[in-house]
Amino acid sequence: MSLLTATFRKKAPGPENRNAGPGLWPFLRHLHSLMTTGDRVLFFILLGIGLLSILSLRLLFAPGRIASVFISNRLIKKISLGVAETHHLLGVVGAIELRVAQNGVRVIHSECSEKICMKQGAISNKGQIIVCVPNQMIITIDGEAGHSLDAVTP
């Protein structure tokens, strides 16, 4: 019980609580005062890895031309991203409706419980995927990459 009562006590003992107060800025200052040098170095290393991964993925995943639709690990359909069209498919638990538009292919309707596939929006780059777990459907973009590279040396 002492754990609960102690958790809800107003002020923590110790001088490091001086800066804490209402508002966001005092919190940030308090947070900053708590961090050791190791923490700060770690923060910037992780931030650097994150920014680097954005750059490297930009190079890795160029715009694609063809979307492949898999249901239960079987290739059901290959959809060209150049043609604006609506496709109707049958998944494991219900019907799925895909629409191809300027910004890629997206799921506009699915009879699954969580609708995560619909929330994912449109995909158009090579390597991007939409997954619908209840329907066991995976949409991947593959085919020839767009002309994002000027030249490739052999």
Add this chain to the structure above:
Amino acid sequence: MRLRHKNSTSWLTRVALLTGFGLALFLFESFIPRPLPWIKPGLANIATIVALYSLGSVAAWIVALLRCVLGSLIGGTMMSPSFWLSICGAAASVAAMIIIRRLGKKVFSIIGIGMIGAFAHMLAQVAVAGVLVVGDTAILILLPSMLLSSLLTGLIVGYASHLIVARIAPQSETPQPVHESNRGSDNVV
């Protein structure tokens, strides 16, 4: 800071309380609307870090794994891919936090440990999702957004854990003297 006698009733009670706390946070954060479905604040990790700092690494393992199992029972996702994702993420984050905390005791504070935990959780989830759900490297496209968000949530989780540990640690430091007549029954649960 660490409670000395494991398996004492007090230790067990604290582990149970922290597991409940983590479970409550785990269920609470599933109700928060999320802009991107694969990004979660990871608030339940607060309970794990508090357990690690106030009760030791065994308690952290128990709190994290039990929270995943109970959370999946309540959420109805037992043995489904999302259960394996969450339990692998939790195991990886606890392992990373314990190792880094032991290696760099003077280097990293509780906030750094929080960041390490969120980062390891995210990496393990991407790896398991790649193997289990997609079977492809295409899942890597999610990596940057998950990495940067895990950095932010790790900071917040570490800060929140610090606030809790700063309040409960002084009490854990001075364990209650066990009365002579109660000493025998202390280990019996």
